[in-house]
Every structure is written in structure tokens, then in C-alpha cells.
Amino acid sequence: MSRASDRAFDTIRSMIVSGELSPGEQLIEEALAERCGVSRTPVRDALRRLESDMLVQRNDTQRTFVADWSLDDVADVFELRAMLEGHAAKLAAERMDDAALERLRKCNSALRAAVKSSPPDIDLFLELNREFHALILKVASSPRLATLLATLIEQPVIWRTAHHYSADELVRSSAEHDELLAAFARKDGAWAQSVMSGHIRRAYHAYADAHHGLTAIDAADRKRRA
Amino acid sequence: MSRASDRAFDTIRSMIVSGELSPGEQLIEEALAERCGVSRTPVRDALRRLESDMLVQRNDTQRTFVADWSLDDVADVFELRAMLEGHAAKLAAERMDDAALERLRKCNSALRAAVKSSPPDIDLFLELNREFHALILKVASSPRLATLLATLIEQPVIWRTAHHYSADELVRSSAEHDELLAAFARKDGAWAQSVMSGHIRRAYHAYADAHHGLTAIDAADRKRRA
DNA sequence: TGTGGGTTTATTGTATACAATTCCTTCTCG
DNA sequence: CGAGAAGGAATTGTATACAATAAACCCACA
Numbered sequence: 001m002s003r004a005s006d007r008a009f010d011t012i013r014s015m016i017v018s019g020e021l022s023p024g025e026q027l028i029e030e031a032l033a034e035r036c037g038v039s040r041t042p043v044r045d046a047l048r049r050l051e052s053d054m055l056v057q058r059n060d061t062q063r064t065f066v067a068d069w070s071l072d073d074v075a076d077v078f079e080l081r082a083m084l085e086g087h088a089a090k091l092a093a094e095r096m097d098d099a100a101l102e103r104l105r106k107c108n109s110a111l112r113a114a115v116k117s118s119p120p121d122i123d124l125f126l127e128l129n130r131e132f133h134a135l136i137l138k139v140a141s142s143p144r145l146a147t148l149l150a151t152l153i154e155q156p157v158i159w160r161t162a163h164h165y166s167a168d169e170l171v172r173s174s175a176e177h178d179e180l181l182a183a184f185a186r187k188d189g190a191w192a193q194s195v196m197s198g199h200i201r202r203a204y205h206a207y208a209d210a211h212h213g214l215t216a217i218d219a220a221d222r223k224r225r226a
Numbered sequence: 227m228s229r230a231s232d233r234a235f236d237t238i239r240s241m242i243v244s245g246e247l248s249p250g251e252q253l254i255e256e257a258l259a260e261r262c263g264v265s266r267t268p269v270r271d272a273l274r275r276l277e278s279d280m281l282v283q284r285n286d287t288q289r290t291f292v293a294d295w296s297l298d299d300v301a302d303v304f305e306l307r308a309m310l311e312g313h314a315a316k317l318a319a320e321r322m323d324d325a326a327l328e329r330l331r332k333c334n335s336a337l338r339a340a341v342k343s344s345p346p347d348i349d350l351f352l353e354l355n356r357e358f359h360a361l362i363l364k365v366a367s368s369p370r371l372a373t374l375l376a377t378l379i380e381q382p383v384i385w386r387t388a389h390h391y392s393a394d395e396l397v398r399s400s401a402e403h404d405e406l407l408a409a410f411a412r413k414d415g416a417w418a419q420s421v422m423s424g425h426i427r428r429a430y431h432a433y434a435d436a437h438h439g440l441t442a443i444d445a446a447d448r449k450r451r452a
Numbered sequence: 453t454g455t456g457g458g459t460t461t462a463t464t465g466t467a468t469a470c471a472a473t474t475c476c477t478t479c480t481c482g
Numbered sequence: 483c484g485a486g487a488a489g490g491a492a493t494t495g496t497a498t499a500c501a502a503t504a505a506a507c508c509c510a511c512a
Contacts, residue, residue, distance in 0.1 A: 003472095004496065029464070039497045044464090045274070052278045054373070061504055062464060076370045080313075087309060144302045147280070148374050229502095230466065255494070265467045270494090287474060288494060 005042035011035065012046055016055050016066055023068040027056060053154050069155075071208065078204035081152050082197045084145060085133065089180065089196035090189035091140035100139045101184055107132045108177045115170040122163050125170060132177060136196075164210040172202070231268035237261065238272055242281050242292055249294040253282060279380050295381075297434065304430035307378050308423045310371060311359065315406065315422035316415040317366035326365050327410055333358045334403045341396040348389050351396060358403060362422075390436040398428070 012032055015021045033043045047064055050056045057067050111128040114121040133153070137146050165173075176199045183192035238258055241247045259269045273290055276282045283293050337354040340347040359379070363372050391399075402425045409418035 028462085030462095040464090041496050041498090045495090048271075048274045054370070063504085064464095073370070076368050080368075080370055080374065083309060083313060087306075142302050142306075144280070144299070144306055144378075148306065148377070151374070152370075254492085256492095266494090267466050267468090271465090289474085290494095 004036075004038040005045045008032070008036045008038050008042045008046035009049055012043075012050060013055065016050070021066050023066050025066045027064040027066065029064075053151055055154070074207065075204065077152055077155060078200060078207070081149070082200040082204075084149050084152065085136075085200055086193040086197035088137050088140040088142070088145055088149065089183075089192040091142060091145075092136045093184050093187050093189040093192035095139055095141060096184045096187055097139075100135065101181070104132065104135055104181060104184065107135065108174060108181065111177065112174040115167070115174055120167055120170055122165070122170075125173075129173070136180075165206055169202075169206050173199070176202070230262075230264040231271040234258070234262045234264050234268045234272035235275055238269075238276060239281065242276070247292050249292050251292045253290040253292065255290075279377055281380070300433065301430065303378055303381060304426060304433070307375070308426040308430075310375050310378065311362075311426055312419040312423035314363050314366040314368070314371055314375065315409075315418040317368060317371075318362045319410050319413050319415040319418035321365055321367060322410045322413055323365075326361065327407070330358065330361055330407060330410065333361065334400060334407065337403065338400040341393070341400055346393055346396055348391070348396075351399075355399070362406075391432055395428075395432050399425070402428070 012021075012027075015035075021027070027047065029040045029043050029047070032047075033040045036043065036046075047056060051058060051064070055067055056064050058064050107128055111125060111132065114124040114128060130153075137149060140146075176195060179195045180192055180199070183195055238247075238253075241261075247253070253273065255266045255269050255273070258273075259266045262269060262272075273282060277284060277290070281293055282290050284290050333354055337351060337358065340350040340354060356379075363375060366372075402421060405421045406418055406425070409415075409421055
């Protein structure tokens with residue numbers, strides 16, 4: 001997309017991710033257009049893209065809403081991620097070369113440093129974690145898999161809440177990355193797959209532990225609105 | 227989408243699936259608009275949807291082309307399908323109820339009849355096969371999984387060529403469905419997953435056997451064009 | 453009350469004109 | 483000849499006006 005459409009996409013996306021627009025809220029094309037400073041045409045484009053990223057949903061009559069996630073939905077996504085990223089790790093292990101491995105090592109070193117500083121630099125952690133997983137996906141070199149995963153890993157429910165991870169959990173993350181690196185070094189696809197799958201599943205439980213209180217409130221709130 | 231956009235989507239889609247538009251061919255919005263009898267606006271909508279279905283691709287400057295699939299791409303898709311449909315089968319087995327099981331049985335009976343008639347009714351087979359898999363996906367009740375799979379199972383490379391299946395392969399398909407039904411009846415998720423995964427992988431090899439000659443020609447043709 | 457039908461308003465869908473970009477041809481200069 | 487720039491043609495992007503549809507409202511009537 002070109003300038004206006006991109007701006008609309010970025011603006012709306014950040015409004016959703018930041019929580020400025022709350023889950024379940026209806027999105028009006030004209031209002032968004034005004035806020036983004038563009039016409040409705042690029043806004044409609046942006047909404048299409050956000051829909052395929054599962055950040056917004058449409059009802060049966062084409063009205064658009066900020067995606068609303070139940071805890072079950074989140075569990076669903078993590079399970080699929082565990083499966084697909086596990087597969088990606090397997091492919092990556094089989095196709096790993098020295099240069100890529102070196103980049104992954106550097107990435108995880110930086111990540112560990114971010115985690116070990118006090119206080120831990122969460123934003124940097126997120127950035128490097130993202131890069132680490134992106135590198136693996138690149139080495140896996142399956143464009144279709146990349147497409148499928150892209151829609152799963154860009155979910156705001158996850159990013160918005162990563163700040164609740166405990167220091168311990170952050171350290172464990174980088175340790176799991178180390179184990180992945182070991183599997184990659186041996187080109188052991190099955191090992192890499194197991195580690196990655198576990199890595200994602202642990203992340204899910206960290207999320208669920210931090211949020212089951214919150215989601216209970218959300219559920220009540222949702223009920224009230226209905 | 228409403229009428230015009232749907233018509234554009236259906237029209238363009240069928241032109242791609244039927245081969246009227248060949249892989250790699252550029253799609254011009256205005257030309258498509260004229261052919262569909264609508265303006266460019268709904269055509270652009272349709273192209274977005276076709277893009278997310280992976281039926282068309284865009285280059286770096288926003289030009290749109292009919293998706294072009296190498297044999298590796300096809301292998302890639304089948305592998306992902308095997309994984310995701312296997313997972314769907316596992317979930318479905320765990321959540322299966324008598325009513326759904328009965329519908330699946332009826333569906334496969336009809337499918338078997340279509341296969342056993344002479345000559346086998348391939349179109350009916352495809353229709354019922356689709357329905358069978360859709361029912362399983364429905365019982366699995368994971369909307370996210372359904373979304374991901376939707377983009378994989380609607381691929382024209384597969385449908386356009388299903389007519390090359392041998393009678394023997396068609397019969398084997400319905401036999402594998404029977405085995406799935408057995409796994410469902412016992413609510414054995416792991417069994418269902420294995421059978422489904424194998425089912426898809428066998429389909430891939432049937433495809434590859436029928437097409438490795440053809441794809442060699444395709445490759446030469448593609449080279450000539452380049 | 454509260455329920456059905458019709459009217460009004462809000463919102464999305466479509467067509468069209470024009471702007472911006474990309475692509476292709478051609479010409480110049482080395 | 484070849485590389486690269488300039489101009490023109492083809493294509494996509496954006497804004498805007500209007501049409502179609504869905505939601506909200508209101509009021510008569512039971």
C-alpha cells in the first residue's frame with residue numbers, strides 16, 4: 001500500500017494495540033478517516049488488512065469491530081502457534097547454516113543482557129524476542145508457513161500484556177532460546193521442534209496465570225454490556 | 227461483501243481456478259472491472275480477498291498477478307495442511323457427538339457411492355469430500371484454526387487437478403475416511419490425527435505423481451517467458 | 453406496557469474523476 | 483553498442499458524491 005493507506009493501517013493498529021480502542025468497540029470508517037487525516041478509501045483498505053491480521057472482526061452485516069478475545073481464543077492461538085512455530089523450528093534446524101546461527105546467538109546474547117539489567121528492559125526484550133523468532137522463520141524458508149504465522153504472532157492481547165512477565169520468566173525464555181541454539185547447532189529438527197513447542201506453551205501459561213483474574217472481570221463486563 | 231464485490235470475487239476466482247487466467251499473468255483492475263461488469267472499487271476489494279486466499283500475489287510495486295506455484299510450494303502447502311487438518315481431526319475426535327458422527331457417516335456413504343459408480347462421479351466426489359472435511363473442522367470448533375485452514379484448502383492447483391486421480395485412489399480415500407470415522411467413534415484423538423495426516427500426505431503424493439511430468443513442462447514454459 | 457410497521461438516521465457499498473506512481477519506449481551521450 | 487535519462491502511456495492510489503443497506507427511532511394500536 002502507499003502512503004495514505006499505510007498511515008491509516010499504522011494509526012488504527014496502534015490505537016487498537018494501545019487499548020485506545022477497546023475490544024468489541026465498533027469502528028466507523030468515516031470517523032477513522034478523519035482521525036487518520038485521509039479519506040474513507042484507504043481506511044477501508046486498512047480495515048481489510050487488519051481483518052486478515054485478526055485485529056478486527058466483521059459481523060454478518062459488514063460492521064467492523066475491534067477483535068474481542070476470550071481466554072479460550074487466546075489458548076487456541078497459543079496452541080496453533082506452538083504447532084506452527086515448532087514446525088518452523090524443525091525446518092530451520094534442518095536448513096541452518098553458520099551465518100544464521102551466529103546471528104541467532106548474537107540476538108539471544110543481547111536479549112539476555114536486556115533481561116539481566118535492572119530493571120529488565122522489557123521493550124528491548126520484546127523487540128529482540130521478535131527478531132529471534134523472525135530469524136528462525138526466515139531460515140525455515142517456507143513462505144506459506146510465514147504467512148500463516150504472521151497472522152498469529154501479531155496479536156495485541158499478547159504484546160499488550162508481556163509487561164507482566166516476571167523477571168524469572170524472562171530469564172527462562174532466554175535459557176530456552178539457548179537450548180534451541182543447541183538443537184540448531186546439531187541440526188536436530190525433532191529436538192528444535194520440541195523445545196520451541198514447549199517454549200510457546202510456557203509462554204501461554206505465563207500469560208494465563210497473569211490474566212485469569214483480569215479475564216474473569218472482562219467476562220463479567222462483557223456480560224453486562226450484552 | 228455485497229453484490230458487486232461478491233460478483234467480482236466469484237468471477238475472478240473462477241477465471242483463475244478454470245485456468246482461463248494462467249499462473250503468473252498480470253491482473254489489471256480496469257480490465258477485470260469491465261469483464262465483471264462493475265467498477266474498479268469492488269474489483270480492488272475482490273483482489274484483496276483473493277490475495278489473502280493466496281490465489282493472487284502482489285509484487286513490490288503493487289501489481290497483481292495470478293499466483294504461480296512451484297512443486298515445492300505445493301509440497302509446502304500439503305505439509306501444512308497435514309499438520310493443521312491432523313490437529314483439527316484430533317480436536318474433532320475429542321469433541322465428537324452422535325449427531326455429527328452420523329452426518330459424517332452419511333456423507334462418506336454418499337462419497338463412496340459416487341466413487342463406485344462407473345464412471346466415478348469426480349465432481350460429486352470433490353463436493354462430498356469438501357463437505358466431509360468441513361464437517362470435521364466444524365466439530366473441532368476452533369475458529370482460528372478454521373481461518374488458517376481456509377486459506378490452504380481453497381487452492382486451485384489442487385482442485386483443478388483432482389480429475390487425474392485414479393479410481394483406485396478414490397476408493398482408498400473413502401476407506402481412509404472410514405478409518406477416521408472409527409477413530410471418531412472411539413473419541414481417539416491421536417488416532418484420528420494420525421489417519422488424517424496420512425490421508426493428506428497420500429493425497430500429496432497422488433498429486434505429485436500425476437503432475438511431475440506436467441510441472442517439468444510448466445517449468446520450461448516459465449523459463450521461456452522469463 | 454409492548455409490539456409491529458413504517459420512517460429517519462447512520463453506515464457501508466459503488467462509481468467516477470483525478471492524482472501519483474510505475475513501466476516502457478526512445479533518444480542522447482559516452 | 484550500451485547506459486542512463488526523459489517523456490509518455492499504462493496502472494494503481496485517493497477523494498468525493500451518491501446509492502444501497504442496516505440500525506435506531508417513533509408512534510399507533512392492542
